[in-house]
Amino acid sequence: MAAQRPSLFTRGLSSLSQSSDPNSPSVTTPAEQRDDAKRNFLKAMRPLPTQHYWNVWFDRQAKDQQSNNGEYHAQLEQLGTQIESVQDFWRYNNNTPVDQIKMRESIYLFKSGFKPIWEDRRNILGGSWTFRVPKSIGPDVWTRVQLLAIGEKLQDALETGDQICGVGLSVRFNSHLISIWHRDSSKKKSIDALLEAVLEDLPPELTPKPDNYFYKRHMDHQGFTVPPELQAVVDSHKAREAAAAAKAKTDEAAAAEPAQPTPSGPEIVEVPPSGEK
Template identity: 30%
Template sequence: MNNKFDALKDDDSGDHEQDNSPPKDSEKEKNENEEKDQNTTKRKAVVPGAGEHPLQYNYTFWYSRRTPGRPASTQSYEQNIKQIGSFASVEQFWRFYSHMIRPGDLTGHSDFHLFKEGIKPMWEDEANKSGGKWIIRLRKGLASRCWENLILAMLGEQFMVGEEICGAVVSVRFQEDIISIWNKTASDQATTARIRDTLRRVLNLPPNTIMEYKTHTDSIKAWEDFHGLVNASGGR
């Protein structure tokens, strides 16, 4: 799978829009009825193009940026996450990725998220709420390479944990950068251990690298406790 990715790295032909040619008259009524049935809110599912190499799952890139120190709520966080686009094949991935800024070139308090299509990069999402994430803190200058290695391993199914992987995040901060990979079931210790060991291997981490696993339940509790203290002290 890695060879396939490497071979396609510079393939930037075509675009990632679906075929938007107007439907024939005989199909218009059918399409309109189908859209009504789907409440006209769902995007058309992204599919591999002819001759492309399909991924096992469809994925979506997201981006978020916020002002440090500004009080945040779940609602404001969700509104701040911007969807970049979805892809279903190796080729479609490279069309997005080749035009994206690398994490090491981002400034301020910024995040890239790459999650399976249909899963929002939020603790409360149905697919995430019983899970957790492995966290690795990086010194400046390492984020771009580690992020690329991480997402290629994820897309190439190198973690070998079935449907457990939800997505990955790279967080650019002022003093350090952070990468994490999220999984569905925090209580499955065998799975979380396998993810940890694979992460160590694909990122070629030194043996003394500190890796922290944090459940989303703990993250939510810590967030609520912190904001409760802020509000109690009049900092709302």
């Protein structure tokens, strides 16, 4: 008795006909079968969510025609839909050619609820690191910094109570300015750790020179204006910073003073009672 030939198991595979009749309408070509398998595979893939939702902002800075000193005013707008997954990020990033952003224009990737404005309530007490890189490597550095943001590596570097707001890229004449914003500029450990996290991630060919990056508080920018409703918040923050600086200076001075020897008391001499020798 001849051995029975095993049949091909096709249960659950769409568009694969189990009919051997070549005239059957359900029979598809190998190319069509591959396309169907690819579509089914992509449908089965679940998006990898980001820990936070992110929004893309674009800042068109038009020259102010009413100003004689060449000042610029911002025209900020939110672009596209909210980024909620890694797939969403790559869809946005792969379709946003940085090399087509014009002079003095900026693009930002910020957490939902934050706006890339110094005077925003959530940003006003914060600051940012800015990295100046050549335009030839700007897009690569920008992609890496964005991934550090949505991957929470920047957030993990911060002190407790501090928070990443977002990252940005601004176009200048021969360079890109890439910035990283956080909420609390009074946290020195956060500032140092952010820089370390970025420099550790960038390969040597993308690492900016030490004189091409700097940190600055938002309120120290020339164009910064405190909204009246937040004036008390800023004043209180400055008072706390001044008190902390004064205490640190006092502690430093005390630590620098040489230790004074402990004065010894008068020597006590025991006098024998009268008549004793």
